[in-house]
Amino acid sequence: MNRHQVEKNPVMGLSWQELIKGSLLRLHPGHLYRQPVMLVVGLGIVISALFSMQHLLQGQSWGLEFSITLILLFTLLFANAAETLAEARGKAQASSLKAARDDLKALRQTPQGALEYVAASQLRRGDVIQVKAQEIIPADGEIIQGAATINESAITGESAPVIREAGTDNSGVSAGTKVLTNSILVRVSHDPGSSLLDRMIALVEGAQRQKTPNELALSVLISALTLIFLLVVVSLMPIGHYLGISLSIPVLVALLVCLIPTTIGALLPAIGIAGMDRALKANLIAKSGKAVEIAGSVDVLLLDKTGTITLGDRHANEMLPLGVSKQVFYEAAYLSSLADPTPEGKSIVEFIEQEGVRIEATQEAQFIEFSAETRMSGVDLADGRSIRKGAVDAVSRWVKKQGGHLPSFMEEEVERIARSGATPLAVAIDDQLVGVIALADIIKSGIQERFAKLRLLGIKTIMVTGDNPLTAAAIAAEAGVDDFIAEATPEKKLQVIRDHQQQGQLVAMVGDGTNDAPALAQADLGLAMNSGTQAAREAGNLVDLDSNPGKLLDVVEIGKQLLVTRGALTTFSLTNDVAKYFVLLPALFAASFPALAGLDILNLSSPENAILAAVIFNALIIPALVPLALKGVRVKALKTDQLFRNNLIYFGLGGLILPFIAIKCIDLILAAVI
Numbered sequence: 001m002n003r004h005q006v007e008k009n010p011v012m013g014l015s016w017q018e019l020i021k022g023s024l025l026r027l028h029p030g031h032l033y034r035q036p037v038m039l040v041v042g043l044g045i046v047i048s049a050l051f052s053m054q055h056l057l058q059g060q061s062w063g064l065e066f067s068i069t070l071i072l073l074f075t076l077l078f079a080n081a082a083e084t085l086a087e088a089r090g091k092a093q094a095s096s097l098k099a100a101r102d103d104l105k106a107l108r109q110t111p112q113g114a115l116e117y118v119a120a121s122q123l124r125r126g127d128v129i130q131v132k133a134q135e136i137i138p139a140d141g142e143i144i145q146g147a148a149t150i151n152e153s154a155i156t157g158e159s160a161p162v163i164r165e166a167g168t169d170n171s172g173v174s175a176g177t178k179v180l181t182n183s184i185l186v187r188v189s190h191d192p193g194s195s196l197l198d199r200m201i202a203l204v205e206g207a208q209r210q211k212t213p214n215e216l217a218l219s220v221l222i223s224a225l226t227l228i229f230l231l232v233v234v235s236l237m238p239i240g241h242y243l244g245i246s247l248s249i250p251v252l253v254a255l256l257v258c259l260i261p262t263t264i265g266a267l268l269p270a271i272g273i274a275g276m277d278r279a280l281k282a283n284l285i286a287k288s289g290k291a292v293e294i295a296g297s298v299d300v301l302l303l304d305k306t307g308t309i310t311l312g313d314r315h316a317n318e319m320l321p322l323g324v325s326k327q328v329f330y331e332a333a334y335l336s337s338l339a340d341p342t343p344e345g346k347s348i349v350e351f352i353e354q355e356g357v358r359i360e361a362t363q364e365a366q367f368i369e370f371s372a373e374t375r376m377s378g379v380d381l382a383d384g385r386s387i388r389k390g391a392v393d394a395v396s397r398w399v400k401k402q403g404g405h406l407p408s409f410m411e412e413e414v415e416r417i418a419r420s421g422a423t424p425l426a427v428a429i430d431d432q433l434v435g436v437i438a439l440a441d442i443i444k445s446g447i448q449e450r451f452a453k454l455r456l457l458g459i460k461t462i463m464v465t466g467d468n469p470l471t472a473a474a475i476a477a478e479a480g481v482d483d484f485i486a487e488a489t490p491e492k493k494l495q496v497i498r499d500h501q502q503q504g505q506l507v508a509m510v511g512d513g514t515n516d517a518p519a520l521a522q523a524d525l526g527l528a529m530n531s532g533t534q535a536a537r538e539a540g541n542l543v544d545l546d547s548n549p550g551k552l553l554d555v556v557e558i559g560k561q562l563l564v565t566r567g568a569l570t571t572f573s574l575t576n577d578v579a580k581y582f583v584l585l586p587a588l589f590a591a592s593f594p595a596l597a598g599l600d601i602l603n604l605s606s607p608e609n610a611i612l613a614a615v616i617f618n619a620l621i622i623p624a625l626v627p628l629a630l631k632g633v634r635v636k637a638l639k640t641d642q643l644f645r646n647n648l649i650y651f652g653l654g655g656l657i658l659p660f661i662a663i664k665c666i667d668l669i670l671a672a673v674i
């Protein structure tokens, strides 16, 4: 099915009935208490309704009071509608992603090793399933055996096949994607109902949605203002009495609602959900609302080199014996790579075979797996020889530890290879370094522009790589990152993140490997590639279904847009309230308090119409701003401070002026109609 197809009302994402139902259901106190300012409106409606009834029963005038009650009710319904609308759009987005994975069959391995067919919904975390060519992968997981070309268009919309392989940083697979060639064994990563997508859907839905720290801070501010205005309005009662103006309770409630920040209180949930919705649209799965929000204030971005800045498909393209025959060097390189499943290892075997050099691998051997800590891999042969290949500094250290010496002209060869941007690998047999291999890699196209844009947004990019400083410098210069750190182990990467965090900076990290997982978890924003290992996908707080590290730029934009939209509408809401204060005060009191007459520039038709016009405006401004809350304020390539300052002026002034014009217009209509 086409995941971009929208059901229901194409603009809203849900029908009018659903919108009305959702708005009414949210009148429940259990829902209202989440946003104190709206709770106050709710209580105001009840109080105002009771007093209106009393007026009615006692035969007093009740028209104004009932009108106020009704308008306040609509204020609340409009706020609820904003949230309902945002939620529906987010859910529609998530469900269309999810639809790809329903009703699938799985071929599961029993503990005895046999295979059985089960429904995908029966799969549990840890189950091992077999998926053959032309079959749809029934669950999210990690390939533990085999390699396959996979069509991921169901989740990415991109039909070019990708390669996923066990034991690499590209072992992650997703439910709904299709295996094109080969058969693979996949370890399932989630219990039913708790996949990444399920979690994101829960996040979009009200019940599970937690307020982010930023939202929480704003809620506290709004609540404090609400309390202050409550005191102000209550204190107006004796003042009004002293001045001989009788202000009925419903009028005071109306005044209160006009003064408290209802606009931002009403739109706050919608703004947050809309941010998540935008993330989903960009094929990003957020594990918390906070993840999206943090993206907007990231200061530093750490990236690894191989596979993030470069294509990561490192290939041996030169092999240089040092002080030994070609045959001896090739044999050492070959034997140490035969069981090495990494692209680097395989490419060495391929290179030697292509050169036509024949090597017998007859004796028993113990393979030493590559690790990012040792930065070496190798083999211990039955005849007692140990062969190691790896980063030049690591292998050099290994050789020296055994009392060996480095070949005299090694250094200049290594330097030549590294300066070209390739990765030099040294190969050693026991205490003798026997040659170097050049692994070529290619920088991804368009990455320079991405870094340039990040710089415009005020984000510093640092490449952190396990590779040597010369290669790192060459790639860093070509890619245009701001800084780089070479010869980094996973611990070192972690340390770099902590150092920046201690300086009060928010750090983002992009990664896909198991060795990236600690750093992804430590970073404030960990963007994991969906193609990555299970460990990486679990450690990150955002997962990119497209597995495109350049996506970070979009993440930052979405986050900034969220923060700026929230800031802009808060500013608007607050200045709006201030303006309403200056519209209402003279309108209500000018008659009996002539000193205020000078302030009464609007010259509204009557105090009653003034208060009605103000509550009507206060209610209507909510739906009027819903499109902006959902779409977000446009962010250009500006630093967050600048963005905030620009919007402060724009929305602050707008918020100050608009009520004067709008309330005057509504008053004119009221005066004409009533």
Ligand SMILES: Nc1ncnc2c1ncn2[C@@H]1O[C@H](COP(=O)(O)OP(=O)(O)OP(=O)(O)O)[C@@H](O)[C@H]1O
Binding pocket: 303, 304, 305, 306, 307, 340, 342, 344, 345, 370, 371, 372, 375, 376, 377, 389, 390, 391, 392, 423, 424, 425, 464, 465, 466, 467, 468, 488
């Ligand atoms: N299969 C391998 N066998 C031996 N050494 C390897 C192998 N793969 C990589 N190396 C060496 O180990 C170094 C560190 O590898 P690691 O994967 O930690 O970092 P990297 O891939 O170079 O950079 P990045 O951290 O940007 O991914 C590499 O630069 C290379 O010198």
Ligand SMILES: [K+]
Binding pocket: 257, 258, 259, 260, 261, 262, 263, 577, 618
């Ligand atoms: K208000």
Ligand SMILES: [Mg+2]
Binding pocket: 304, 306, 513
């Ligand atoms: Mg790597």
